Amino acid sequence: MPRASRKAHEGFEAHHRRAVLQVLLVLTAVCGAAYVVINLRAEQYVLMVIELLMTVFACTLLFVIRGTRHLKAWTIVFIIPFYSVMMYGFYSPETEITVFGWVLVIPLLAHLLLGRRLGAAVSVFFVGVAGVLFLYRFGGDAIVQAPGSIANIAMATATVFALSHFYEASREQAERRLSEMAMTDSLTGLPNRAYLEQLFEDEKQWHMTAGTPLSLLMVDLDFFKQVNDRHGHDAGDAALRAIAGVMRDNLREHDTVGRLGGEEFAILLSDTDVHQGLMVAEGLRRAIASHGCHHQAHMLRLTASLGVATLSLPDETFADLLCRADRCLYRAKHAGRNRVVADTTTAAPSETTPSIRPSSGATSPK
């Protein structure tokens, strides 16, 4: 999965897991408070103190998990004592056999909170311990030895385990698919603007820390309306797909081209200063101009204008950089199209805004 899609997926997943954990914490606090009263009245003071501690712990975590970036770690910090308290309840001679009804909650919660793999591992461990405790306490009872009684408990637990596991597997798959769709332009298959924005935030952190340059190209096809008007919308769509392919083929693996919308594209160039960005843009301009897009009986020739800007300030946003690249693009269009203009306003003061013009003038689609 591409990095930004993976981030989107993680965002959806964290949201889901946080919501489940919040419900569990509220339930733990409410049930814990109820058990404090029940155990106090039954004079079972050890259980009462444990329940009281769990209630306070759950209330505290409700605040902690609201803004945490370490949700999984906090979930484990809660779920292990939570299940351990459950195991103590199973072990304690003060509890009845019915306390083992809680064993069904183990696989369900583990999968909802920890996902398919870790959830399965934690479930197997704690259900196994619960099974041992059950046999230790009640293995000799006549009711347990009756045919089918152990099978009932075992099969009910296995059913909840299997359903939780398959539900989680299918939910994770659907979530992954959704996050990919949310980050992809459906016509060209390129990353969309949301993807680029997220990628920019990651790359910015990385490049600012490493002290390496990050550039953005903005690409706009020239006279694209004429393609639609002369050859139809399908031809326009085919041309957009073809140009997307040309750009992808002419970039390095760690550069990312995305479609902003319409006939506008943006490209993030890692480890690239404004001068190198200008060269990359010029290479793309040539590649686009020399590429013929076949559509039915027609050969469409397109050109593009490009603007180049390089990240210069730590607080610069994607929109800021895009705006600078867009201003250069506007100048390229204004100067006759099919050319590249770079923004060097933040580079060395002696430098002026460079532009690269094609030997022939602007061209319109034939």
Ligand SMILES: Nc1nc2c(ncn2[C@@H]2O[C@H](COP(=O)(O)OP(=O)(O)OP(=O)(O)O)[C@@H](O)[C@H]2O)c(=O)[nH]1
């Ligand atoms: N086929 C197709 N056309 C699109 C799509 N999105 C936008 N367009 C068309 O792209 C054209 C953009 O036209 P303009 O904004 O006038 O730009 P242009 O004709 O390229 O002119 P300049 O940018 O000034 O060189 C419009 O006709 C839109 O309908 C799309 O997904 N498919």
